[in-house]
Amino acid sequence: MRESTQTVPLALHGGPKTVQSEFAWPIFDEREVNTVAELVRTGQWGNPDCAGLVAEFEAQFAAYCGTKYAISCVNGSVSLRLALMACGVRPGDEVIVPPYTFIATASTVLEVNCVPVFVDLDPDTYNLDPAHIEAAITDRTRAIIPVHFAGLPCDMDAILAIAQRYNLRVIEDAAHAHGAEYRGRKLGSIGDLGSFSFQSSKNLTSGEGGMVITNDDALYRTVESLRNVGRLPEGQWYDHFNPGCNYRISPLQAGLLIEQLKRLDDQTRQRHENGLYLDSLLGAIDGIRPMSRGDAPLVHARxxxxxxxDNRVFGNLPKAEFVQMLAAEGVPCSGGYPHPLYKQPLFQNRNWMCYAIPDSVDYTDVHCPVAERACSDEGIWIFQHALLGSRTDMDAFAEAIRKIQQAVNR
Known part of the structure; x- marks a missing residue:
């Protein structure tokens, strides 16, 4: 590790931290505590024993997103799988996904016995690049899963136009995008289905949980059945019409989410505004480039x-060392994924559970240069709860980066 020669040493080398604030997450108060306590006292902890609260949250979330339907489930991975199943994919069908996202976006495709096809990123947004999608479409392609990564909306106009041209389903992976908007519409409400996660790090959280939203009556009926052991409203309790399982959330989660949803707009606004301010600060630092927001009117969930x-402007300091220094200065941050999804052992080794992937598909030959640069050299994350800090905190984040740059270039 390089040693600093500046008067005030880097925090990693024993100097004071630039950022003094602590950033708590999740944010809650007695409202959440009382909601859970009251539920515990009822003794009705299960769903459907106390399904009313779950239905209440689903109705609120659908209204928030501007869709007819919202169907909750145990997590965001299951919500993707349910959405794929509802779209009618068959074994061997292909689904287009980005390589820079959490594993579930691709592994759920395998779980429904389909084949993930990786398409590279737009270098300015790190979202799925529509310019590369058509070249990846074959007669086996059935769906596209655009991921609104980091809460930044994908170019949905271009993606929907391609999907319509080739009669493909669009499942929005909005796990990062609670409250985000594209051309006045909430993300998740634009494609055929939208998938959300309420995992502990997410902008709307109950520790775990997921949601599928849609405006399509038939898709709603199928997802609702699949998450409830294959039941249908016209059947009896022990009548099972579809190959579903029990993927229901509990009333305890729904109660937490109802309270957390009340906070979401204010928190989204604060993250959005702090993100714009950080763009102006970091954009003025040589070697640091904030992500583009594109041309469409949007709200970024951040x-x-x-x-x-760009390590060339930081004395060729490797990204991993820069992130270590930045974290030591008090900035909640990460270097992100170590490699694109297709380089995961799951895809490189093709163990016996990957039987849906035909022999003609060899992920060792896949090369998405933008995603690879993002993983190895370029992409750095600051976590969402840090965006709930003050403008003074944002100033300190920028100062920490300048401090590192000065230190390594001495």
């Missing part, structure tokens, strides 16, 4: 604040 790092 589940992550992402920027691109």
């Amino acid at each position: 589940h992550l604040y992402m920027f691109r790092y």
Whole structure:
């Protein structure tokens, strides 16, 4: 590790931290505590024993997103799987996904016996690049899963136009995008289905949980059945019409989410505004490039604040060392994924459970250069709860980066 020669040493080398604030998450008060306590006292902890609260949250979330339906489930991975199943994919069908996202976006495709096809990123947004999608479409392609990564909306106009041209389903992975908007519409409500996660790091959280939203009556009926052991409203309790399982959330989770939803708009606004302010600060630092917001009117959920790092302007300091220094200065941050999804052992080794992938598909030959640069050299994340800090905190984040730059270039 390089040693600093500046008067005030880097925090990693024993100097004071630039950022003094602590950033708590989740944010809650007695409202959440009382909601859970009251539920516990009822003794009705299960769903459907106390399904009314779950239905209440689903109705509120659907109204918030501007859709007819919202169907809750145990987590965001299951919500993707349910959405894929509802779309009618068959074994061997292909689903287009980005390589820079959490594993579930691709592994759920395998779980429904389909084949993930990786398409590279737009270098300015790190979202799925529509310019590369058509070249990846074959006669087996059935769906596209655009991921609104970090809470930044994908270019949905271009993606929907391609999907319509080739009769493909669009499942929005909005796990990072609670409260985000594209051209006045909430993310998740634009494609055929939208998938959300309420995992502990997410902008809307109950520790775990997921949601599928849609405006399509038939898709709603199928997802609702699949998450409830294959039941249908016209059947009896022990009548099972579809191959579903019990993927229901509990009333305890629903109660927490109802209270957390009340906070979401204010928190989204604060993250959005702090993100714009950070763009102006970091954009003035040589070697740091904030992600583009594109041309469409949008609200960025800022589940992550992402920027691109150029080590040539930081004394050729490797990204991993820069992130270590930045974290030591008190900035909640990460270097993100170590490699694109297709380089995961799951895809490189093709163990016996990957039987849906035909022999003609060899992920060792896949190369998405933008995603690879994002993982190895460029992409850096600041976590969403840090965006709930003050403008003084944002100033300190920028100062920490300048401090590192000065230190390594001495």
